[in-house]
Amino acid sequence: MSSNNSNQPVVPSAREAMNKFKMEAAQQVGVNLKQGYNGDLTSREAGSVGGQMVKKMIEAYENGMK
Numbered sequence: 335m336s337s338n339n340s341n342q343p344v345v346p347s348a349r350e351a352m353n354k355f356k357m358e359a360a361q362q363v364g365v366n367l368k369q370g371y372n373g374d375l376t377s378r379e380a381g382s383v384g385g386q387m388v389k390k391m392i393e394a395y396e397n398g399m400k
Contacts, residue, residue, distance in 0.1 A: 359386040 343349050353369075360367035363382045365375065372380075 355387060355390075356383065359383050359390065362386055 343352060357367055360383045363386050365379045365383050367375070367383065
């Protein structure tokens, strides 16, 4: 049985870029995200960061299709 941890980037060298992207998304939605542990965030705050990231990824993909 293999372990499938979806929290690992497909391209390990992209980890730093994804962390930067996450910090930028948090700043855009006004969430005080810090390096390391962020277990004190509410579900709403964490969800807003993830939602902002998805929104920006979709936007970038759509722009690439033009």
